[in-house]
Amino acid sequence: MSALKWTYExxxxxxxxxxxxxxxxxKKLRALGVPSDVxxxxxxxxxxxxxxxxxxxxxxxxxxxxxPDRIDMTLKDTGKGIPDIDKAMQAGYSTAADEVRSLGxxxxxxxxxxxxxxxxxxxxxxxxxxxxxxMTVYI
Amino acid sequence: MQEFFxxxxxxxxxxxxxxxxxxxxxxxxxxxxxxxxxxxxxxxIDCGECxxxxxxxxxxxxxxxxxxxxxxxxxxxxxxxxxxxxxxxLEDVDIVLAALLDFGFDAVFEVAKAAEIVSAATRKLMQSxxxxxxxxxxxxxxxxxxxxxxxxxxxxxxxxxxAPVEVAxxxxxxxxxxxxxxxxxxxxxxxxxxxPAKVTAIKMPLGTGKSAVDGAVAVSDVYPRLLSCMKETAxxxxxxxxxxxxxxxxxxxSSGGESAGLINDNYLAADGIENVIRxxxxxxxxxxxxVDFIELNACSGGCVGGVLNVENPYVARTKLYRLRKLMPVxxxxxxxxxxxxxxxxxxxxDTELEFVPVLKLDDNMFAAMQKMEQVExxxxxxxGLDCGSCGAPTCRALAEDVVRGxxxxxxxxxxxxxxxxxxxx
Numbered sequence: 001m002s003a004l005k006w007t008y009e010x011x012x013x014x015x016x017x018x019x020x021x022x023x024x025x026x027k028k029l030r031a032l033g034v035p036s037d038v039x040x041x042x043x044x045x046x047x048x049x050x051x052x053x054x055x056x057x058x059x060x061x062x063x064x065x066x067x068p069d070r071i072d073m074t075l076k077d078t079g080k081g082i083p084d085i086d087k088a089m090q091a092g093y094s095t096a097a098d099e100v101r102s103l104g105x106x107x108x109x110x111x112x113x114x115x116x117x118x119x120x121x122x123x124x125x126x127x128x129x130x131x132x133x134x135m136t137v138y139i
Numbered sequence: 140m141q142e143f144f145x146x147x148x149x150x151x152x153x154x155x156x157x158x159x160x161x162x163x164x165x166x167x168x169x170x171x172x173x174x175x176x177x178x179x180x181x182x183x184i185d186c187g188e189c190x191x192x193x194x195x196x197x198x199x200x201x202x203x204x205x206x207x208x209x210x211x212x213x214x215x216x217x218x219x220x221x222x223x224x225x226x227x228x229l230e231d232v233d234i235v236l237a238a239l240l241d242f243g244f245d246a247v248f249e250v251a252k253a254a255e256i257v258s259a260a261t262r263k264l265m266q267s268x269x270x271x272x273x274x275x276x277x278x279x280x281x282x283x284x285x286x287x288x289x290x291x292x293x294x295x296x297x298x299x300x301x302a303p304v305e306v307a308x309x310x311x312x313x314x315x316x317x318x319x320x321x322x323x324x325x326x327x328x329x330x331x332x333x334x335p336a337k338v339t340a341i342k343m344p345l346g347t348g349k350s351a352v353d354g355a356v357a358v359s360d361v362y363p364r365l366l367s368c369m370k371e372t373a374x375x376x377x378x379x380x381x382x383x384x385x386x387x388x389x390x391x392x393s394s395g396g397e398s399a400g401l402i403n404d405n406y407l408a409a410d411g412i413e414n415v416i417r418x419x420x421x422x423x424x425x426x427x428x429x430v431d432f433i434e435l436n437a438c439s440g441g442c443v444g445g446v447l448n449v450e451n452p453y454v455a456r457t458k459l460y461r462l463r464k465l466m467p468v469x470x471x472x473x474x475x476x477x478x479x480x481x482x483x484x485x486x487x488x489d490t491e492l493e494f495v496p497v498l499k500l501d502d503n504m505f506a507a508m509q510k511m512e513q514v515e516x517x518x519x520x521x522x523g524l525d526c527g528s529c530g531a532p533t534c535r536a537l538a539e540d541v542v543r544g545x546x547x548x549x550x551x552x553x554x555x556x557x558x559x560x561x562x563x564x
Binding site for chain 2: 021022023026028030031032033034036037040043044047066067068102113139
């Protein structure tokens with residue numbers, strides 16, 4: 001059978017809505033009987049990704065593809081891009097604005113947490129054009 | 140699958156088949172079929188929201204009648220901390236405790252006393268660092284049941300200790316057996332319960348094989364008669380000193396009280412079932428940092444908000460605060476307990492909590508994926524009004540019922556009308 005596909009628009013102006021995609025996916029994976037450790041990894045990685053899209057890129061689109069053996073997530077934005085991906089992957093490195101940090105976000109753990117909770121992760125980014133993050137969790 | 144007992148039940152004669160309860164149920168456990176509500180037993184967590192919201196009083200909590208006192212040679216009343224908040228101008232808990240003896244119980248054992256021991260044990264367990272953080276309270280049985288059906292990833296974080304009422308029953312019965320020499324089956328420990336979830340927790344416990352609590356009578360059933368006993372007790376003059384609990388114990392009666400007993404500022408306390416669900420969702424996404432303990436109460440305000448209580452929860456909370464002002468901090472410590480082994484058995488869970496996947500579409504993941512595809516197709520063909528007229532709480536819930544073979548898509552009046560019009564053409 002073909003994979004199940006879900007698409008979510010991430011609103012870049014509203015902090016409080018970040019997490020909608022992750023909780024929706026969580027609900028679906030639970031109904032499908034996906035093991036809870038897999039659900040946990042997917043939802044953490046997705047939530048961090050959503051927050052990143054809101055903080056840095058003014059929103060974007062998330063595509064989730066669920067196959068019997070794997071879950072693929074593509075997070076695409078048209079934000080300012082990441083100049084140095086290696087640096088961005090370092091724990092604690094952050095370019096978030098002070099106002100974002102004052103809300104408790106922007107601790108520089110987003111990408112490292114996404115990496116930690118996925119089996120595969122790849123980032124494509126062009127400064128001024130946007131960023132796409134590909135993540136996979138195997139079931 | 141094991142059989143289900145639920146305290147929350149339906150009075151079919153009173154049910155009008157309206158949609159109030161189905162919309163409010165946090166686990167989507169109610170459907171209206173054939174103009175009557177129907178509770179899906181394996182989904183119900185006995186939170187009592189439907190009892191609160193039903194305008195026809197068709198939802199009720201099954202509790203034990205007061206006749207249960209006749210079933211035992213020696214009976215012990217177990218009043219909850221929130222119970223003490225139900226009375227006007229109460230300055231001394233001893234009046235209530237003494238009145239319970241006049242009421243017909245042979246002894247009283249405050250659940251607040253056991254709560255202080257649970258607080259002390261929780262502090263010790265948290266210090267050991269063995270529990271995954273943040274630790275989630277196990278005191279509210281509706282929350283524990285909610286986690287069991289909806290948040291499997293959080294089961295390991297639940298505090299593996301019995302709730303204060305269970306601890307109280309075990310301690311009280313041990314005391315009573317030593318004092319009277321009676322065999323355990325002739326001693327009845329009866330909880331005066333603020334909510335149906337506690338009744339279910341006694342009949343079908345989680346975390347322990349068998350509950351030591353022998354029965355649960357509703358606060359609302361005890362209250363009127365107890366008031367007259369209290370009047371007589373007060374007139375008798377000098378009160379016996381019965382109370383054995385302090386601030387920490389009685390504070391468990393309202394939200395934040397259990398956390399305060401941990402003497403650690405890194406806690407979060409949420410109350411009201413919708414807020415509880417939001418916290419659990421966030422917890423699953425690891426949104427909280429530097430939180431050691433999470434206290435969750437299904438009822439607004441905590442146990443004072445229990446659906447079987449008589450006083451408004453917010454008034455009750457104020458009364459609780461006033462009452463505890465003059466109390467000592469805590470009268471119960473782990474060190475005072477003379478038998479540490481018995482205490483450990485009294486406190487620790489002996490049965491592991493297991494995930495019950497009641498929301499799953501199919502046991503086989505392939506089949507579940509196919510069913511989900513069908514669900515999405517059906518959802519796309521519905522209006523998306525979530526009106527509840529079909530008897531399911533949302534369009535998606537109807538679609539899932541259709542795919543599970545429990546409902547027909549024609550149950551949607553809008554869909555039905557559209558099909559009918561098409562046929563006419």
